[in-house]
Amino acid sequence: MSDKGHDVDLTRAKQNTGVWLVKVPKYLSQQWAKASGRGEVGKLKIGKAQGKTVVSFNLNEELTVVDCSGEKISSVRSPREHPFTMQTVGGQTLAVFTESSDKIALEGMVVQRAECRPAVSESYMKLKKLQIEESTKPLRFSQRLEKAITTNYKPVSNHSHNLEYEKRKKEEGKRARADKQKVLEMLFSAFEKHQFYNIRDLVDITKQPVIYLKEILREIGVYNSRGPHKSTWELKPEYRHYQEGQEEEKEAAKME
Amino acid sequence: MKATSKTTNHKQVINSTSYSAVMTSLGSQGSSSSSSTEYVVRVPKNTNKKYSIMAFNAGDKVSCSTWTQARMERDMSNRRIYGEEETQEGAAGSEFGKKQREEARRKKYGIITKEFKVEDQPWILKVNGKAGRRFKGIKKGGVTENASYYIFTQSADGAFEAFPVHAWYNFTPQAKHRTLTAEEAEEEWGRRNKVVNHFSIMLQRRLREQERGGGDEDEEEGEKGAKKKKKGGRGGDLRIHDLEEDLEMSSDESDGSNGDGEDDEAKAKAKKEKGAKGKGKKKKKKGSDLEGFEDSDDGDFEGLEVDYMSDESSSEEEEPEKTKPNKGEDVPKGIDEMSESEEESEEETKNEEENKEEEEEEDGKKTPVQVEKKKKKDSSGESDSSEDSDIEGEAASALFMKKRTPPKRGGGRGSAGSSRTGSRPGTPSIDNAATSNTLRAAASKLEQGKRQTTVPSSETPAAKRLKMEPSPQSSSGKSTPQPASGKSTPSASDVLLTEDAVRRYLIRKPMTTKDLLKKFQTKRTGLSSEQTVNVLAQILKRLNPERKNINDKMHFYLTE
Numbered sequence: 141m142s143d144k145g146h147d148v149d150l151t152r153a154k155q156n157t158g159v160w161l162v163k164v165p166k167y168l169s170q171q172w173a174k175a176s177g178r179g180e181v182g183k184l185k186i187g188k189a190q191g192k193t194v195v196s197f198n199l200n201e202e203l204t205v206v207d208c209s210g211e212k213i214s215s216v217r218s219p220r221e222h223p224f225t226m227q228t229v230g231g232q233t234l235a236v237f238t239e240s241s242d243k244i245a246l247e248g249m250v251v252q253r254a255e256c257r258p259a260v261s262e263s264y265m266k267l268k269k270l271q272i273e274e275s276t277k278p279l280r281f282s283q284r285l286e287k288a289i290t291t292n293y294k295p296v297s298n299h300s301h302n303l304e305y306e307k308r309k310k311e312e313g314k315r316a317r318a319d320k321q322k323v324l325e326m327l328f329s330a331f332e333k334h335q336f337y338n339i340r341d342l343v344d345i346t347k348q349p350v351i352y353l354k355e356i357l358r359e360i361g362v363y364n365s366r367g368p369h370k371s372t373w374e375l376k377p378e379y380r381h382y383q384e385g386q387e388e389e390k391e392a393a394k395m396e
Numbered sequence: 397m398k399a400t401s402k403t404t405n406h407k408q409v410i411n412s413t414s415y416s417a418v419m420t421s422l423g424s425q426g427s428s429s430s431s432s433t434e435y436v437v438r439v440p441k442n443t444n445k446k447y448s449i450m451a452f453n454a455g456d457k458v459s460c461s462t463w464t465q466a467r468m469e470r471d472m473s474n475r476r477i478y479g480e481e482e483t484q485e486g487a488a489g490s491e492f493g494k495k496q497r498e499e500a501r502r503k504k505y506g507i508i509t510k511e512f513k514v515e516d517q518p519w520i521l522k523v524n525g526k527a528g529r530r531f532k533g534i535k536k537g538g539v540t541e542n543a544s545y546y547i548f549t550q551s552a553d554g555a556f557e558a559f560p561v562h563a564w565y566n567f568t569p570q571a572k573h574r575t576l577t578a579e580e581a582e583e584e585w586g587r588r589n590k591v592v593n594h595f596s597i598m599l600q601r602r603l604r605e606q607e608r609g610g611g612d613e614d615e616e617e618g619e620k621g622a623k624k625k626k627k628g629g630r631g632g633d634l635r636i637h638d639l640e641e642d643l644e645m646s647s648d649e650s651d652g653s654n655g656d657g658e659d660d661e662a663k664a665k666a667k668k669e670k671g672a673k674g675k676g677k678k679k680k681k682k683g684s685d686l687e688g689f690e691d692s693d694d695g696d697f698e699g700l701e702v703d704y705m706s707d708e709s710s711s712e713e714e715e716p717e718k719t720k721p722n723k724g725e726d727v728p729k730g731i732d733e734m735s736e737s738e739e740e741s742e743e744e745t746k747n748e749e750e751n752k753e754e755e756e757e758e759d760g761k762k763t764p765v766q767v768e769k770k771k772k773k774d775s776s777g778e779s780d781s782s783e784d785s786d787i788e789g790e791a792a793s794a795l796f797m798k799k800r801t802p803p804k805r806g807g808g809r810g811s812a813g814s815s816r817t818g819s820r821p822g823t824p825s826i827d828n829a830a831t832s833n834t835l836r837a838a839a840s841k842l843e844q845g846k847r848q849t850t851v852p853s854s855e856t857p858a859a860k861r862l863k864m865e866p867s868p869q870s871s872s873g874k875s876t877p878q879p880a881s882g883k884s885t886p887s888a889s890d891v892l893l894t895e896d897a898v899r900r901y902l903i904r905k906p907m908t909t910k911d912l913l914k915k916f917q918t919k920r921t922g923l924s925s926e927q928t929v930n931v932l933a934q935i936l937k938r939l940n941p942e943r944k945n946i947n948d949k950m951h952f953y954l955t956e
Contacts, residue, residue, distance in 0.1 A: 145469035148521075153460045160548040161449070162558070169544040169560065172439045179439045184548075184556050187432020197437065233452040235460055236547055237468075238445040239562075244468050247447070248549070249460060336491040372491060 148237070149245035157248035159236055161229075163255045167218055167267065171203045182220075195224040197256060206267060216266045221259035229253055315349045323348055323356055328379075335380075336364070336372035436555040437548075446562040447547050450521075450533060456569050463523050471518040471532065519565055530572070533565035574598065893921045893928060895935045899954060902941050906953035909936075 164172075172181045182199040204217045234250035258264050326346045330337065342357070343350055357363075361373045374380075452458040491497075502509075519533035539545065545561035576584065576597070584597055591597070893916045901907055901915060912932060918925055941952040 145467050148466035148468050150460075150463055150466060153463065156461055157549070161561075162546045162548055164544050164546050166543060169546070172558070175439055175441070179441045180436055181439050181558070182437050184435045184437045185432050186435070194432070231454050233454055233456075233458050235450040235452070236447060237450050238447050240445045245445075246450075246460060246466070247547070250449075250547075330492075334492045338492065341492045 146244040149243060151245075152248055153235070153246040155248075158251035159248045160252045160254055161234060161236075161250045162224065162253075165256065165258065167206070167271070168199070168222070168256065168258070171199065171206070171218055174203060174207075175200075193226070195226065195254065197222040197224060206270075216270055217263045218267055219258045219261050219264040221261075222256045223259060224254040224256055227253040227255065315343075315347050317349060317352045318346075320356065323353070324360065327356065327360065328375075331361075331375050331379075336374050338372055342373065435550075437558055438551075438555055439546075439558045439560075443559065445559075447559045448562050449545070449564045451536075451564065451566045452531075453568065458567075458569075465524055465528075467522045468519055470514060471520045472514075474517065475512050515563075519567070521567060530570040531567040532570055533567040536564040536566055539564040574601070576601065893923065893931050893935070895938060898932070898935050899939060902939070902952055902954040906944055906946060906951035908949050908951050912952075 175181045180200065181203060182197055185194075185196045185198065187194050187196075199218065199220045199222065201220075204220060206216050206218050229250055229252065236247040236250065238245050238247055323346055327342070330342065330345050337345075339350070339354070339357075343353060346353060348356075357373050360379055361375050364370060364372050364374060516535055518535065519531075521531040521533060523529045523531070539561070540563075545564075546558040547561060548556045548558050551557050580601065584591070897916070898912065901912065907915075909932070913928065916928055916932065918928060921928060923931065936952065939954065941954050944951045944953060
């Protein structure tokens with residue numbers, strides 16, 4: 141889970157590879173995610189017009205189909221033309237690094253920043269309308285029911301849950317007093333695992349009636365009525381060791 | 397054409413190198429009218445690499461190509477806070493079912509603890525090993541919420557590959573120098589008006605730490621002491637360094653002091669960047685500053701002229717300008733050389749200093765004084781400075797030189813008095829040279845004049861002085877510290893060979909023609925030697941001075 145330090149692979153950084161950082165609208169990245177095969181999504185056109193460089197991205201035809209949640213089958217198509225606006229990197233030095241499961245590598249430096257904007261067209265407007273409609277819908281809404289629901293909370297003579305409980309109890313029966321020795325063994329092994337126990341938990345562990353168990357506990361343990369571990373039972377100091385080889389020592393102490 | 401029919405704003409021309417590389421690639425479909433090339437864009441699907449952005453501030457001047465080695469790891473220091481505390485399980489101290497009970501309790505009260513996500517933790521980047529820089533990269537939130545960033549790289553076949561950016565981290569460099577903690581900073585802020593010597597703040601802190609370390613185990617002490625010496629050696633110990641070492645260390649320290657955020661410190665530190673001087677200064681400071689701090693009760697500041705203290709900030713701008721050129725020539729000299737060549741350099745620098753003083757006449761004659769005062773204070777501690785500040789009109793560079801010698805002598809001594817005497821003899825000739833216009837200066841000079849031993853009362857310094865002063869500067873307060881040479885007052889306008897000038901000379905002291913000629917050297921007056929002789933002869937005829945024979949030479953003199 142935790143990352144020990146990774147040596148950063150600087151081979152590509154030394155080559156001074158330059159990359160572009162492009163901000164892409166959400167719908168476009170969604171379309172790109174649907175690309176098939178090698179992942180070809182479109183064509184990038186770089187040209188010069190009136191001395192300035194013009195960059196534009198053209199989305200592939202098959203990716204213009206927009207999935208919309210809801211009933212409408214997409215009559216809306218995402219736009220295809222996307223001119224890029226180029227920006228400077230100044231003010232920040234941006235580097236790109238990658239993390240894979242076993243290593244971290246520096247991929248290069250950002251030499252150009254760009255924003256991908258959709259070319260404003262009819263289809264884009266429709267797409268946007270759709271998006272806005274979706275986002276304005278509240279997550280929770282109230283709906284009126286025609287008929288009241290009468291299937292819950294019917295009166296019952298005895299709840300099923302209760303019935304199960306009673307059955308279980310009957311099967312188990314009353315707790316029988318086992319041999320004192322055996323009970324002590326059980327208690328000691330329990331106290332090996334934890335120092336403090338609630339009486340209820342001890343009853344569950346040992347399956348003994350409460351009164352009987354309390355008697356035994358009074359012999360070997362002490363009850364904390366106050367303190368951080370309130371209302372819990374713990375072993376008497378002479379029985380306590382909390383080191384290795386406890387059981388035998390406890391037995392020995394007990395014998396004395 | 398698709399490109400031209402749309403309206404686009406171009407803010408930046410594409411990096412021309414990438415463009416030209418692009419031209420030679422495959423898969424291009426140029427159309428004749430707009431000469432554009434087309435590239436296929438691919439978004440690879442199968443990649444298991446997650447791309448992230450590492451952003452540095454441009455001012456930090458980070459260049460990835462200079463990195464030889466880098467190491468990156470997550471900063472897990474927040475785990476304790478956010479992660480649940482793992483108390484020991486089992487055996488002693490534990491209760492049965494404690495965890496479940498705690499969980500039930502939290503649910504009941506609706507306590508939601510934030511999960512410790514490793515993904516969101518900051519990065520720690522160490523460049524170039526132990527001695528290199530350290531950076532901390534904090535994740536920037538909200539990057540992937542509304543728009544996605546993609547990294548476009550060009551692959552070998554000329555197509556562009558787009559990778560989505562997973563996270564954005566802003567990396568900032570981490571300071572290696574020691575800084576004050578919040579409490580200490582508040583303390584110092586409260587004392588900023590009283591404390592003049594800001595350099596000693598870090599020094600004090602180090603010493604305090606050393607003491608505390610000493611109070612603890614003895615074993616540690618040695619280590620700590622050694623460590624402190626290495627770190628704080630620049631501040632505290634008497635060590636003779638190589639110049640390079642000094643430059644490095646002192647530049648580190650100048651960073652440190654800048655980190656303190658004190659303006660005067662920063663500027664003064666800038667001056668000190670030339671190594672050895674700083675060392676000397678600090679050595680001296682260590683010895684005397686400690687006393688200075690203790691001694692500098694309110695009483696010590698009473699004698700000072702308060703306007704100098706308040707003007708400190710304004711004088712600072714002038715300080716670096718002044719001192720830097722002076723420093724230029726002082727750097728290569730070693731400590732020993734300095735003390736030997738004191739006199740020579742004194743004169744050169746003092747002459748320069750005088751020029752500068754002339755230039756800044758407006759602000760006064762005060763500013764050089766202020767400058768010196770402040771520096772003196774800095775160097776020799778408060779109790780000293782209150783007295784030494786009386787010595788005004790010192791050249792700044794000369795001051796640096798002087799400080800070096802006093803530390804050697806006065807460093808070991810504790811008393812203020814002895815260090816004072818240590819520093820005094822170094823300064824006298826400078827005092828003579830520079831102009832000072834306060835009465836106090838005059839008085840102190842008179843005092844000094846009697847103590848002088850090092851400066852030869854020769855005419856050459858005086859002559860030089862007089863020559864270097866282009867403008868007439870009548871110093872009212874200037875006394876004649878060297879009774880032997882009566883020509884020490886640079887009051888004459890020696891540029892012009894006038895009757896008044898000659899008269900003044902002759903009133904003061906009987907002189908031979910030779911002496912007079914020396915006074916009006918051709919370089920200064922702009923006349924040739926023949927002309928000088930003629931003019932001088934004419935003036936003498938007009939003045940008709942009385943004659944006296946001293947040492948078998950005919951002297952002229954006037955009485956008025």
